[in-house]
Amino acid sequence: MVFPKRSTSEMESGGGSHVAEMPRVPKSARGKRSIRKKESPGQMMCAFDLLASVAGKLLDEGDGSLGNPSAAAPVVDPSPKDVKQFKNEVMDQDSCNESALVSHIAFQRPANHHARKGEDLEASQPLNEDPKAKSETLDKESSIISCSKAELGCNFAAIADRWSPESVESGACTGDAVANAMPMITAGFHKNAPDMFNLLDPMDVDVKPPPLVSSDSTGEMPLYGNKIRRSTSFPRAPKGGMGFTVDRDEEDDDDKSSGCTHPITATNKGFRPNCTAGHSSVKKLLACKCRKVAPAKMQKGDLSCSGEHCEISFSFFSEEHCIDDTHIQTSFNILYSYLNSLILPDVDRKPSFRNKKMYYTRQRTQRSTFKRRKMFDRHSTLVSEEYAKSNAKFTARDSHTASLEANKGTNSMTFQKSHETDDCHVNLRIKSFKVPELLIEIPETATVGSLKKTVLEAVNAILGGGLRVGVLHHGKKVRDDNKTLMQVGIAHDDVLDNLGFSLEPNSTPHPSQHSPPEDTEFLETVDTTEPLARIAPTDSSSKHGEIDASQELALAPLSANYQGNDHDSVYSPGGMSSPDKASTNWRAIVPVTPAYSNAGAIVPANKAKRSPEQGQRRIRRPFSVSEVEALVLAVEKLGTGRWRDVKLRAFDSAKHRTYVDLKDKWKTLVHTASISPQQRRGEPVPQELLDRVLAAQAYWSQQQTKLQPKTPPLAEARLLT
DNA sequence: TTTAGGG
DNA sequence: CCCTAAA
Numbered sequence A: 001m002v003f004p005k006r007s008t009s010e011m012e013s014g015g016g017s018h019v020a021e022m023p024r025v026p027k028s029a030r031g032k033r034s035i036r037k038k039e040s041p042g043q044m045m046c047a048f049d050l051l052a053s054v055a056g057k058l059l060d061e062g063d064g065s066l067g068n069p070s071a072a073a074p075v076v077d078p079s080p081k082d083v084k085q086f087k088n089e090v091m092d093q094d095s096c097n098e099s100a101l102v103s104h105i106a107f108q109r110p111a112n113h114h115a116r117k118g119e120d121l122e123a124s125q126p127l128n129e130d131p132k133a134k135s136e137t138l139d140k141e142s143s144i145i146s147c148s149k150a151e152l153g154c155n156f157a158a159i160a161d162r163w164s165p166e167s168v169e170s171g172a173c174t175g176d177a178v179a180n181a182m183p184m185i186t187a188g189f190h191k192n193a194p195d196m197f198n199l200l201d202p203m204d205v206d207v208k209p210p211p212l213v214s215s216d217s218t219g220e221m222p223l224y225g226n227k228i229r230r231s232t233s234f235p236r237a238p239k240g241g242m243g244f245t246v247d248r249d250e251e252d253d254d255d256k257s258s259g260c261t262h263p264i265t266a267t268n269k270g271f272r273p274n275c276t277a278g279h280s281s282v283k284k285l286l287a288c289k290c291r292k293v294a295p296a297k298m299q300k301g302d303l304s305c306s307g308e309h310c311e312i313s314f315s316f317f318s319e320e321h322c323i324d325d326t327h328i329q330t331s332f333n334i335l336y337s338y339l340n341s342l343i344l345p346d347v348d349r350k351p352s353f354r355n356k357k358m359y360y361t362r363q364r365t366q367r368s369t370f371k372r373r374k375m376f377d378r379h380s381t382l383v384s385e386e387y388a389k390s391n392a393k394f395t396a397r398d399s400h401t402a403s404l405e406a407n408k409g410t411n412s413m414t415f416q417k418s419h420e421t422d423d424c425h426v427n428l429r430i431k432s433f434k435v436p437e438l439l440i441e442i443p444e445t446a447t448v449g450s451l452k453k454t455v456l457e458a459v460n461a462i463l464g465g466g467l468r469v470g471v472l473h474h475g476k477k478v479r480d481d482n483k484t485l486m487q488v489g490i491a492h493d494d495v496l497d498n499l500g501f502s503l504e505p506n507s508t509p510h511p512s513q514h515s516p517p518e519d520t521e522f523l524e525t526v527d528t529t530e531p532l533a534r535i536a537p538t539d540s541s542s543k544h545g546e547i548d549a550s551q552e553l554a555l556a557p558l559s560a561n562y563q564g565n566d567h568d569s570v571y572s573p574g575g576m577s578s579p580d581k582a583s584t585n586w587r588a589i590v591p592v593t594p595a596y597s598n599a600g601a602i603v604p605a606n607k608a609k610r611s612p613e614q615g616q617r618r619i620r621r622p623f624s625v626s627e628v629e630a631l632v633l634a635v636e637k638l639g640t641g642r643w644r645d646v647k648l649r650a651f652d653s654a655k656h657r658t659y660v661d662l663k664d665k666w667k668t669l670v671h672t673a674s675i676s677p678q679q680r681r682g683e684p685v686p687q688e689l690l691d692r693v694l695a696a697q698a699y700w701s702q703q704q705t706k707l708q709p710k711t712p713p714l715a716e717a718r719l720l721t
Numbered sequence B: 001t002t003t004a005g006g007g
Numbered sequence C: 001c002c003c004t005a006a007a
Helices: A006-013 A026-038 A069-076 A080-093 A129-138 A146-161 A163-171 A177-188 A215-220 A272-279 A327-341 A345-366 A367-396 A450-465 A492-498 A550-556 A625-638 A642-652 A657-672 A687-707 A713-720
Strands: A101-108 A286-296 A309-318 A416-417 A426-432 A469-473 A476-478 A499-505
Touching: A625 A642, A625 A657, A625 A687, A642 A657, A657 A687
Parallel strands: none
Antiparallel strands: A101 A309, A286 A309, A416 A426, A469 A476, A469 A499
16 A cells, blocks of 8 residues: 655644654654563563662661651761762663662651550651650660561551552542652653653642542651752752752751652642642652651550551652652562561562562552551561561571661661671661662553552562562672672671662562573563553643643644653643543553553563563553544544554554554454444444544545555556456 | 554 | 564
């Protein structure tokens, strides 16, 4: 068949709204596309590198500043040097890139933790506790090691409680975080779209008050303020600049830098315009810190943790992006996984994960606080116990006691070792981990909460698949598990900054061959149950707010670009200009993560090569009405036979839609349009669209036949005769 | 790599 | 959606 000249089509598109397609991401698009075949869960790993480093720190002894949020900051606040170092390390590991996301989590023990024992959870939950008070009462005796089992259990439980899907749903942990979730995610994951923030219109993003669903959430989720620490500390801050300004009502942050406080709290104030503004301009997130103080209540008889009050503080730093709940959740999971891997024997690991999974599952189904709390408690217990057990093992096995220790004032991102324990013990503090890439896709109609859930599930899935910890010494991976620390050179003093850890997918569980650490592949075990939506950064040109669906339909196809990709999420009804089509319309899909992923599935990606079991079929992602609309629009404009252009024009951001997919979809649409409604299945496509499909199909086929014979009409005539 | 089609 | 022949 003859295809219309592309040049022509381009001209047509000339509306101008559409920027040259080429400039956009042709390459990446293709690349992604090409990846497609390799997409199988096990295999795909490239694309987006999610770097999350998790730092676990228990502040204990002696630090008066412990309880003080501000004071605690130093703990998490990486110095430029650290960041750099971390970065280098990551790079060495080869799966990181510039846009790597770095997150840190710091755990703190509440000073008053003892006092709170037995207190009612809710009651004891002051949103804004006086940090100082805590610091004063801080128990200095407990060291990480000694108190870790219980503490960790509590902390985790608390974290889980705070960030569990359920809490998200309840709105407890949303606040502005929710509002910004999409943009943030996009930012966080899309390395190819540095400017995406520009796309975000303040209107889109902000403003709507955080959807707080449950009033109680506030009480329950005491998180209070996260503030961003000084962005100045961030090396790259200057570059991006902008910022997410934050308001720091709750805390006094003297630093004015671009720090942004991101109150995750349920407080309504949550949404700060500033932040919004920041979005548009900020490309990098400086740092966000959120603190939560939550008492973790445990069942009686549980480890020492019961009734304890736990305070957890997270700090996230991203050189490139803002961090949101997802990151936190991810971090949590990573940390969890780390602990498991570190502490639990391999044998026990799996069960542990399973339990965790169950926990989440159940949580999802149980909405009442009470119930959740229970689960929570259980979880804590479980963790604690396991931790205890494994911890012992760990110690015995290595003869070195590894401990997570918080040394105040140490900023080293990688790791630190202290010698307090004379002799041959090495105390390490692991501050960051490189996390396997995660690819996530979500249906556009998905809610932010479901997105969060999806991410969480994805992470869980990964964890379930098994993670292993990689050790880096002087930037090199230490693969020989049998060597002693001493043999490897990790002893006493020499190390400090020379040691690093990374989380790697553990392929062992899978039949596939055992790949070297680097190429470990992940399994995508989890397929998301729900359709995923992707958030993709749109090109800056489109700020959507403006794009109104109706317009699109009516107007030029070009503008219609299915923006689908983008941040729809951002648009919540309020933000969209066209209220009506809203739900369905928002076109689509936005790639949330950078990637290419198979939707739903999370694939950790390492650049590595994939495993033999590549062949997995891509998950099925039914076209949404909005996608169909975009497709129809594009085809109307470009005609059939130019699927690549259609892809670029309308689905450029939908990484999972290849031109072949579009072509296939068109094929089915044509078929669908030609059968009776009763015979149609799946999400019904508006008749109007189907009519357009037939019309376009007829029109373009006619064009084709006309042009077909290259030879002029005469020739055609001859042929016919 | 894209298209076009069959499976 | 996949697979492939063709281009």
